[in-house]
Every structure is written in structure tokens, then in C-alpha cells.
Amino acid sequence: MKTIKFLFGLFLATSLFVGCSSDDTADVIINQGEGGETDASLLTLGGTLTEDLTLEAGEEYSLESALIVPEGITLTIEPGVVVRASAGSDVYVAILQGATINAEGTSSNPIVFTSASLTPNAGDWGGLIILGRAPINSVVGGDATSTSEIGGLPYGGSISNDNSGILRYLRIEFSGGAADAASENNGFSFYAVGSGTTIEFIQAFEGADDGVEFFGGTVSASYVSIVGAQDDSVDWTEGFTGTLTDVHIAHRQSHDKGIEGDGFNTDIGNNSNPIFWSAPTITNLTIIGLGSSNGNEAVRLRAGTRAILQNVILQGFEEGFDLDDTETGTGFLAGDTMVTDITFQDITTPLKNDTGAEISDEDFFSGIENGTGTDFATWGAGWTRS
Numbered sequence: 001m002k003t004i005k006f007l008f009g010l011f012l013a014t015s016l017f018v019g020c021s022s023d024d025t026a027d028v029i030i031n032q033g034e035g036g037e038t039d040a041s042l043l044t045l046g047g048t049l050t051e052d053l054t055l056e057a058g059e060e061y062s063l064e065s066a067l068i069v070p071e072g073i074t075l076t077i078e079p080g081v082v083v084r085a086s087a088g089s090d091v092y093v094a095i096l097q098g099a100t101i102n103a104e105g106t107s108s109n110p111i112v113f114t115s116a117s118l119t120p121n122a123g124d125w126g127g128l129i130i131l132g133r134a135p136i137n138s139v140v141g142g143d144a145t146s147t148s149e150i151g152g153l154p155y156g157g158s159i160s161n162d163n164s165g166i167l168r169y170l171r172i173e174f175s176g177g178a179a180d181a182a183s184e185n186n187g188f189s190f191y192a193v194g195s196g197t198t199i200e201f202i203q204a205f206e207g208a209d210d211g212v213e214f215f216g217g218t219v220s221a222s223y224v225s226i227v228g229a230q231d232d233s234v235d236w237t238e239g240f241t242g243t244l245t246d247v248h249i250a251h252r253q254s255h256d257k258g259i260e261g262d263g264f265n266t267d268i269g270n271n272s273n274p275i276f277w278s279a280p281t282i283t284n285l286t287i288i289g290l291g292s293s294n295g296n297e298a299v300r301l302r303a304g305t306r307a308i309l310q311n312v313i314l315q316g317f318e319e320g321f322d323l324d325d326t327e328t329g330t331g332f333l334a335g336d337t338m339v340t341d342i343t344f345q346d347i348t349t350p351l352k353n354d355t356g357a358e359i360s361d362e363d364f365f366s367g368i369e370n371g372t373g374t375d376f377a378t379w380g381a382g383w384t385r386s
Contacts, residue, residue: 045083046091049073055081057109062116063125066090066151071098074165079109084116085125089177089185092126094151095164097133105169107201110383115174122230123208126150126185127175130164133157134194136216137239137274138265146238146268148191148215149183155191160218162194169201169383176208176230186210187229193219195242203384204229206252214240214280215265221245223379227386228252233287236305237262240278248376249287250386251316257297258287258317263304263327272304272327279306279336286373289316292348297322304328306336313373315345321364322352329355332364341367 046065050073055061057078063085069075075095085091093113095101105111115124131148136156138146145154167188178184187204192215199221204211211226216238222245226233233249249258263277287298298317301307304327314320321339323329331337332355342365344350353359361368380386 049075052076054078055083057081060084062086063091063093063113066126067093069093069095069099069101071096074100074102077101077103077111079105079111079169081105081111083113085113086116087124087177089126089150089179089183091177092129092150092185094129094153095131097131097154097157100163100165101130101167102165103167103170105383107169107382110169110171113170113172113175117174120174122174122206122228123177124174126177127187127189127207128172129153129185129189129191130193130197131155131191132164132193132197132217132219133159133162134192134217134219135160135239135276136192137276138216138268138271140275148189150179150185150189153191156216157192159194161196162192163196164193166198167200167202168198171203171205171384172207173205173385174207175204176210178209184209186213186235187226188212189215190217190219191215193217195219201379201383203227205385210235211249213237214242216240218242224248225376225380225384226250227384228255230254231256232258232260234259235261236278236280237265237303238278239264239274239276240280241276243281243283244285245282246284246374246379247282247286248374248380251289253290255290255296257300258289258314259299261299261301261305261307263302263306263331266303274304277304277306277331281308281310283310284374285309285312286376287314287317291316292318292346294318297352298347300324301328301337304331306331308337309339310341311373312339312342312371313345314342314347317346318348319352320344320347320350323355323359325354326356329353329357329359332359333357339365341370343369343371343373
């Protein structure tokens with residue numbers, strides 16, 4: 001007999017209601033068959049948890065509204081779980097500050113969040129949102145917070161090593177539904193997530209907005225795959241200072257940039273002189289576009305961001321790097337931005353410089369044609385889609 005497990009208790013009933021939210025979202029409902037046996041066709045999720053919840057290995061679940069995991073609560077997802085999301089930008093999973101997600105799949109048995117549609121498309125549903133207490137540069141002072149685009153949920157603080165849990169071998173498909181022009185879901189939205197969080201072997205597949213976006217925070221991520229994102233594949237802003245290792249980006253018929261890096265959030269008031277800048281390090285990066293004749297930029301650095309990139313392959317773009325605004329140039333001149341060991345394949349213009357600073361290709365790149373990128377064929381085998 002299989003049952004849904006709760007760390008705070010096991011309830012056997014025709015329908016199991018896990019708490020009642022205070023924000024008018026639906027209750028979390030786990031339907032079970034006779035004798036407490038689970039009926040996979042009736043496992044419905046949504047609402048605000050009040051107790052720890054485990055989604056069991058091999059089961060399929062239906063996400064029919066936002067699933068909110070509040071402070072002090074843990075959502076555990078076992079290998080092989082499939083969650084099929086109903087249509088709507090308000091259908092997402094949000095791990096709030098102080099909550100935990102432990103989603104640990106395997107290379108042969110990944111966890112999959114996907115669209116419930118028989119004919120799925122990018123933007124069918126929201127995505128995964130994790131909100132931590134690590135520093136952001138859009139607010140000033142101690143534990144001050146900002147609020148997320150989707151749901152208006154608080155994030156930010158002063159705990160650099162904040163721990164929101166574990167993501168491992170997790171694929172998110174057909175995400176990115178937009179509530180409006182200013183409120184967009186991504187495949188993975190990491191808001192002020194701290195360095196105590198483990199993120200490795202994740203894929204965003206065929207999303208309508210960004211694949212993975214970092215809003216500040218200090219978290220590092222490795223073995224990251226983004227395929228078919230229609231906006232930016234990797235995006236950072238608000239003072240993100242983590243590291244990204246082994247990143248593979250492949251574009252489809254419609255897309256924006258491979259990477260868009262912002263030093264501060266240009267959508268939040270006048271924040272052009274933050275207390276610190278975004279300054280991530282990216283090692284082992286491959287970005288594959290649709291060919292130089294299709295336009296687009298592989299990497300755009302702007303709004304004062306700093307960035308260190310090492311061992312890179314860029315293929316099939318009109319522009320390799322586009323540097324915007326004076327402060328981004330200042331970061332390069334200070335030695336805070338550099339690209340080491342890079343190979344260009346079908347790139348018309350390796351560097352477009354709009355900073356006002358005098359920066360030549362020879363200044364900006366070292367080790368041209370030495371880049372080998374990431375070995376996606378090895379680490380992406382078995383659990384990703386292409």
C-alpha cells in the first residue's frame with residue numbers, strides 16, 4: 001500500500017486537506033482511494049501547506065493552483081515524481097523565506113514539473129520560485145526585503161549562507177506564464193537564495209520567459225541546462241554574487257539573449273548606485289544560438305554588472321558580448337570583469353562596446369580559441385530533454 005507521507009502525521013481519508021490558507025488560495029488536497037491507498041489520477045496539489053509534505057517516488061500529481069510552502073515547512077519530492085500543472089500564470093510552486101524544498105531526483109529518475117496540456121506550449125503555467133534571506137542590492141539595511149514579481153512575496157536579508165534546501169536532477173518544462181507585462185514567471189526564479197542551498201543538475205525546457213533568473217543572493221549552481229527559453233536563458237540582477245559552473249544553453253526558434261546580466265534591478269525605482277554590484281563567476285559555459293544571420297546577442301552585460309567568465313564557447317550569434325553603460329565599463333577597467341579562454345563559432349562581432357570606455361577585443365578576451373565549454377553530452381545524459 002502506498003500512502004502520502006507527512007512528517008507531522010499520516011491522515012487516511014477520502015480527501016486529505018492540509019491546512020487552510022489565509023490568502024484565499026485553495027486548500028492542499030491529496031485524494032486517496034479506499035483503504036488509504038493512493039490513486040495517482042486523483043493526487044491534486046494547491047494552496048498553503050501547514051505541515052511537511054512528501055511527494056512519493058514514482059507518483060504523478062496535478063498542480064491546480066499555487067502551492068505555497070511557508071516558513072518552517074518542508075516540501076520533499078522523491079525521485080521520479082511528475083507534477084502536471086494546470087494552465088495559468090497563477091499556478092506555481094513558491095518556497096517562502098524560512099521554508100525548505102528537498103527535491104532530489106537521480107540521473108535515471110529525475111523529478112519533472114510540466115504542463116498538464118495534451119499539447120503543451122511554453123508559458124502554459126508558472127514555474128518554481130524560491131525566496132531566501134541572502135543579500136540583495138535593491139534594498140538597504142539589515143533584514144530589509146523586496147517583493148517578488150509573482151505573488152508579491154518577500155525576499156532578501158543579511159544571511160549569506162541561508163539554506164532553502166536541495167534541488168538535484170529536476171526538470172521544469174513549458175513554464176513562464178506572464179501575469180502582465182511586468183510580472184513574469186521563469187522556469188526557476190531564485191530570489192535572494194543563499195549559499196547554503198544546493199542547486200545542481202537542473203533544466204528549464206521550452207519556457208516563455210527566462211530559464212533561470214537570480215534576483216540577488218549568493219547561491220551557486222552547477223550542471224545547469226536551458227533549452228528553448230524564449231527570453232533570456234540565464235538572467236541575473238539585484239547584486240547576484242554566486243557562481244555558475246557547467247552551464248549549457250541551446251536556443252530554439254524564438255529567443256532573446258543567452259545571458260543577460262544586470263548589476264542592479266532597472267525595474268525598481270532609481271537604484272543606479274547600489275551598495276554592491278552583481279558579480280558572478282561563470283565557469284564552463286556553452287551557448288548555442290540559431291546562427292549569426294539570425295541576430296541576437298549571446299551575452300549582454302549592463303547596469304554596472306561585474307562578471308568573470310572562464311572556458312566559454314559561443315556559437316551562432318551576431319554579437320558575442322554586448323557591453324552597455326558607463327558603470328559596466330568601469331567594472332571592466334577595475335579588473336572586475338574579464339573573459340578567459342573563449343572560442344567563437346559563427347559570431348559576426350565578438351565584442352560590441354557601448355560603455356564609453358576604450359575596450360578592444362584584445363583587452364576584453366584572453367585565450368581566444370582556447371575555450372572548450374561544458375561537457376553537456378556527459379552530465380546531461382539521461383535526465384534532460386533536447
